[in-house]
Amino acid sequence: MNTQTAVGRFGRFGGRYVPETLVPALMELEEAYAAARADPTFDAEVAQVLREFVGRPTTLTPARRLTEAWGGAHVWLKREDLAHTGAHKINNTVGQVLLARRMGKKRIIAETGAGQHGVATATACALFGLPCEVFMGALDVERQALNVFRMRALGAVVRPVESGSRTLKDAMNEAMRTWVSQVSDTHYVIGSAAGPHPYPTVVRDFQAIIGRELRTQAQAAFGKLPDAIVACVGGGSNAIGVLHPFIGDTGVRLIGVEAGGHGLDSGQYGASLTLGTEGVLHGSRSLVLQDADGQIQEAHSISAGLDYPGVGPELAHLAKTGRMEVRTATDDEALASFYEVARLEGILPALETSHAFARGRELARELGAGKYLVINCSGRGDKDVATISARGVPPAVGVKP
Amino acid sequence: MSGAIAKAFARAKARGEGALVAYGMAGDPDLPRSVDVFAAMVEGGADIVEVGVAFSDPIADGPVIQGAAERALKAGSTLKRVLDEVVPELHRRCPETPLVIMTYVNVIMAMGEERFAKRARERGISGAILPDLPPEESGSLRATFDAAGVDLIPLCAPTTPPARAEAIAKDARGFVYCVSVAGVTGMRAELPADLSQRLELVRKASPVPVVAGFGISTAEQARTLSAHADGVVVGSALVRAAHTEGPQAARALCAEIKRGLKR
Numbered sequence: 001m002n003t004q005t006a007v008g009r010f011g012r013f014g015g016r017y018v019p020e021t022l023v024p025a026l027m028e029l030e031e032a033y034a035a036a037r038a039d040p041t042f043d044a045e046v047a048q049v050l051r052e053f054v055g056r057p058t059t060l061t062p063a064r065r066l067t068e069a070w071g072g073a074h075v076w077l078k079r080e081d082l083a084h085t086g087a088h089k090i091n092n093t094v095g096q097v098l099l100a101r102r103m104g105k106k107r108i109i110a111e112t113g114a115g116q117h118g119v120a121t122a123t124a125c126a127l128f129g130l131p132c133e134v135f136m137g138a139l140d141v142e143r144q145a146l147n148v149f150r151m152r153a154l155g156a157v158v159r160p161v162e163s164g165s166r167t168l169k170d171a172m173n174e175a176m177r178t179w180v181s182q183v184s185d186t187h188y189v190i191g192s193a194a195g196p197h198p199y200p201t202v203v204r205d206f207q208a209i210i211g212r213e214l215r216t217q218a219q220a221a222f223g224k225l226p227d228a229i230v231a232c233v234g235g236g237s238n239a240i241g242v243l244h245p246f247i248g249d250t251g252v253r254l255i256g257v258e259a260g261g262h263g264l265d266s267g268q269y270g271a272s273l274t275l276g277t278e279g280v281l282h283g284s285r286s287l288v289l290q291d292a293d294g295q296i297q298e299a300h301s302i303s304a305g306l307d308y309p310g311v312g313p314e315l316a317h318l319a320k321t322g323r324m325e326v327r328t329a330t331d332d333e334a335l336a337s338f339y340e341v342a343r344l345e346g347i348l349p350a351l352e353t354s355h356a357f358a359r360g361r362e363l364a365r366e367l368g369a370g371k372y373l374v375i376n377c378s379g380r381g382d383k384d385v386a387t388i389s390a391r392g393v394p395p396a397v398g399v400k401p
Numbered sequence: 402m403s404g405a406i407a408k409a410f411a412r413a414k415a416r417g418e419g420a421l422v423a424y425g426m427a428g429d430p431d432l433p434r435s436v437d438v439f440a441a442m443v444e445g446g447a448d449i450v451e452v453g454v455a456f457s458d459p460i461a462d463g464p465v466i467q468g469a470a471e472r473a474l475k476a477g478s479t480l481k482r483v484l485d486e487v488v489p490e491l492h493r494r495c496p497e498t499p500l501v502i503m504t505y506v507n508v509i510m511a512m513g514e515e516r517f518a519k520r521a522r523e524r525g526i527s528g529a530i531l532p533d534l535p536p537e538e539s540g541s542l543r544a545t546f547d548a549a550g551v552d553l554i555p556l557c558a559p560t561t562p563p564a565r566a567e568a569i570a571k572d573a574r575g576f577v578y579c580v581s582v583a584g585v586t587g588m589r590a591e592l593p594a595d596l597s598q599r600l601e602l603v604r605k606a607s608p609v610p611v612v613a614g615f616g617i618s619t620a621e622q623a624r625t626l627s628a629h630a631d632g633v634v635v636g637s638a639l640v641r642a643a644h645t646e647g648p649q650a651a652r653a654l655c656a657e658i659k660r661g662l663k664r
Contacts, residue, residue, distance in 0.1 A: 007537050015538055017506055019461045021558035021583050023535045024565070163467065169458065176460045181584035183560060280507040280533070281458060293479040294511025295457040 008197020011321065013313035016196040018176070018283045025183045030198040032103045037205075042102065046206075049094050053127065054084045056091075056209065060217040060374070065344040072364035073227065073371040077347070078214050078242060080378050087350065087379030088210060088238045089120035093189055095206035097124040100187035107131045107182075110189040111175040113140055113168030113234070114305035114352065115147025116379055117191030122156035124189075132156040135175040137167035140304045147383050165298035168234075168308045172282050192235025193312035196283030200312050207241025214374060215245055222372050228253035230363055231376040232356040233273060233326075234306035236315040238378035244314075247323060256315060257359045259301030260328035268300035272311040273319045273326045281310040287319070302331035302387065303351035305379075329358035337361075338381060339394060350379035351387070405499040405527045406552060406575045409448045410610040410631055419623065419662035420632030422576075422612055423447035423655055424503065426469035426640055427454055427487045428478025434648075435473075436490045441648035442639065443495040445655025450495070451530065451634065452488065454480050454504035461505075461532035463587030465637035469644065480508050480517070484524050492525035499527040501554065501575070506534045506542075514542050518549035528552035528575040536569055543574070557603055559583045559593060566599070570607035577603055577611045578634065581626075587637045589616030592626070600629040620661030627662045 008014045016026055036042040050056040059082060063075040080088035093110075100108060108130050112118030118134040125132035134151055138160040141148055151158050164170035172195075179188040193203040211229075218226050229246060231239035233256040246252045259270030269275070276287035281296055289297040289309035299309040318324035329337070337357035341349050349357060353376075360375050367373055381388070413420040423442040427435050439450050455470035455478050462470070480502075488500060502521060509517050509531065521529070529551055534542065536555065543553045552575030557566050560583055570577050579600055581592050596613065604611045613626045614634030623633050635658055642650040 016535065017533045017538055018535065019532050019558070019580075020535050020556045020569075021560050021580060023537075023558075024560045024562060163471075164457065173458050173460050177463070177585045180461070183583060279510060280505075282460070283533070288507070290507070290511065292511065293481065294508040295474065295479075296507075 008201060010314040010317035012278070013286050013316045014197055014200060015285045016283060017280045017285065018196045019180055021180050022183060026196055026198065028103070033099060033198055033202055036099055036102055042098070046095050046098055049098070050091065050209065054090050054094060055082065057213040057217070058082045060214065060221055063345050066341070069344055070361050070364040072369060073367035073373040074222065075360065075364055076221065076372060076374045077377045078210060078374055080210060080238060080376065081347065081349065081353070081380035085120050085123050086382065087116040087120065088207060088241060089117045089191060090123065091209055091241065092191065092203050092206040092237060093117070093120040093124040096187070096189045096202065097128050097130060101128055101130065103187065105187040106185040107133070108187055108189055109133045109135070109175055109178055110191060111135045111168065111171040112191065113171070113307060114303065115140065115144040115151065115383060116305060118156070118158070119147050119150045119154070121189050122151045122154035125156065126154045133159060135159045135161055135171040135178070137165070137171045138162050139166040140168065143387055144304055144383055145386065168304070169296065176282065192237045193240045193314060194235045194282060194284055194286070194310060200284065200314055203237050204240045204244055204314060207237050208244045210238065210241040210376065211243060211245030214242060218374065225249055225252050226374040227367055227371040228255060228363060229374045229376065230255040230257060230356050230360055232306065232352045232378060233258050233311060233315060234270065234308050234352060235310065236312040238376055240312055240314055242376040243324065247318070254318070254324045255359065255363065256319070256324050256326050257355045258326060258328045259303060259306035259355060260330040261300040263330055264328060269328070270299040270301040270306045270308060271328050272309060273315065274328055276311065284313050286310055286313045286316045302334060303355065305350070305352040306355065327359045329355040333358040335388065335391065338388060347377070348381035349377060350381045351384045353378045406449065409499050410576070413448050413632065417664045418659065419627030419630065419664070420448040420610070420612065421446060421655060421659055421662060422449045422451055422614070422632055422634040423639055424451040424453055424634060424636035425643060425651070426466065426473050427452050427483040428473030428476045429469040429640070429644065430472060431476040432478060432482060432486050436487055436494070438643045438648045438651050439491050440494045441652035442655045443498050445652035446659035447498065447655050448632065449499045449501060450491070451501050451503045452483060454478070454483050454502060454508055456505040456508050459505060461585055463585040463637060465641050466586050469640045480504065480512050484520050488524040488526060500525055501528040501530060502526055503530040506531050514545045518546050518551050521551050522549045526551060528554050530554045530556070530578060532556060554578055556580055559599065563602060566603055567606040570603045573607055573609050576609050576631070577607050579603055579611055579613045579630065580615045581613045582616045584615065586615055588618040592616055592622060597629040604630065620657050623658045623661035627664065633662070
């Protein structure tokens with residue numbers, strides 16, 4: 001299908017492919033968002049909450065032992081795992097919930113995969129006193145028990161979704177169905193820079209604080225912009241957030257790492273940018289894992305947050321135009337990186353983030369000594385410890401069994 | 402524009418009836434037996450048949466049609482097979498009844514819009530309904546369909562502001578599908594009180610017939626709505642009847658709803 005309109009397009013991607021019932025709500029959101037952005041008090045309010053409650057700016061940390069072990073570029077970490085609730089997701093939920101409140105919406109719904117976005121939404125709703133309902137694939141409810149508890153403790157209602165693959169894509173379907181029924185008084189907080197226009201723009205803008213802080217911090221820490229930035233990509237909100245402010249800086253290599261799952265020849269992966277084809281999923285035209293008949297495939301990743309058969313349209317555009325390089329890391333590589341980062345840096349990275357670390361090693365060597373590589377540490381791994389420990393913990397270094 | 406749809410509405414009107422647009426899921430329980438279900442609906446009085454093509458992620462559908470889509474996919478239903486195996490056979494058995502494809506935009510994109518339009522027309526399809534393709538995104542697809550002689554039937558929702566609803570209606574092909582409730586497909590005990598005004602507004606602006614759909618499952622609802630619309634769409638109730646009791650139940654339900662549509 002040829003692109004006919006310019007509604008929220010990133011090259012060929014984006015748009016607004018939703019039931020007509022939702023179109024007026026998306027137009028309302030687009031207008032409300034434009035008005036909010038034009039109002040300095042809104043920006044100031046978001047900034048204040050990010051500073052006082054979320055703990056921003058998050059630090060830029062030198063990873064000295066990884067730098068030494070990898071034997072190449074200086075490795076630095078942008079520490080979104082230190083943001084309140086333990087991941088970058090809170091940047092967006094604070095912004096969107098404040099926007100929803102400004103629009104007079106009475107309740108919030110959200111979908112979640114790993115649970116980080118659900119926890120972040122539940123947190124923002126608790127902070128601002130709005131009722132919150134989170135849709136989560138039944139399989140993810142099982143494998144992310146800690147985050148399910150956190151959401152419930154924060155007062156949110158968690159709705160397990162039993163349809164389809166019982167993961168993030170099905171949770172998103174169910175959230176959209178629910179939103180269609182309750183659109184007059186409900187705001188749907190989409191967690192990734194995906195979905196129908198204006199969500200990819202709204203989420204990207206709220207997450208771009210990561211990259212903006214990094215620009216300033218990099219100048220202060222090593223006197224220039226990074227030579228390369230690497231981020232994991234599921235739907236892609238942390239990636240577009242850290243990379244977007246650098247798109248115009250052609251000297252900065254931008255790298256996204258997708259879930260290679262059991263390997264790219266296994267049929268089980270979450271690599272939409274690498275192996276996806278153009279399609280429409282969840283309201284947006286992007287790169288999608290699908291079969292020849294247009295049926296969406298089930299994605300696989302050890303990380304529930306990367307287990308999604310689509311990707312945000314702006315990242316699809318950056319990948320297709322070559323501005324962003326795309327690589328993949330398998331489940332096993334991510335697991336190995338999890339332990340490497342834990343033992344060399346004292347950080348338990350989320351399994352999502354571990355995919356970025358898995359490619360960080362070779363990127364550091366490719367760049368070579370004297371260059372600067374920043375890895376976006378999108379979230380902490382506490383939520384994943386049950387998944388990881390079930391596979392057995394490798395013996396400690398230097399300790400005889 | 403396809404004349405078959407206009408003729409079907411005119412025939413119903415001449416008989417003093419509102420038109421019944423009957424939806425079924427192609428491939429539920431399997432491809433050949435779904436033809437029997439569609440044919441039974443026509444025997445029961447359906448004026449137009451909506452041939453549902455399953456999509457893995459049907460965000461506009463409620464649990465009944467979602468379940469039917471899952472069964473159809475398991476039975477191997479694809480757009481290609483529906484066009485090759487279901488539509489020609491159905492067209493042979495019910496040559497007078499216009500057939501309309503209802504599916505999601507990704508399924509059409511995967512086949513290619515031109516290939517779909519050409520093949521659909523050749524096999525006897527008169528129109529298509531794509532619930533996730535609002536007017537802003539439908540320009541090129543509609544031009545392709547127009548060229549091939551397949552009507553892209555637009556949807557109008559209860560949340561659509563009046564001016565937008567009029568614009569959608571003015572530019573419509575085939576008929577206007579007025580979604581009766583803010584929500585997904587599925588039976589409802591009650592329909593919104595202001596639905597009749599909405600239907601009248603759209604009808605005034607539209608050069609083509611206007612039908613109400615979503616939530617309609619009884620003769621009584623059909624009777625109430627047919628005073629304000631040229632017909633009704635019944636989907637989930639028929640899919641459930643066919644799934645639980647077979648084609649004859651779908652036929653009986655069509656006949657019952659047709660009684661409600663008599664003026």
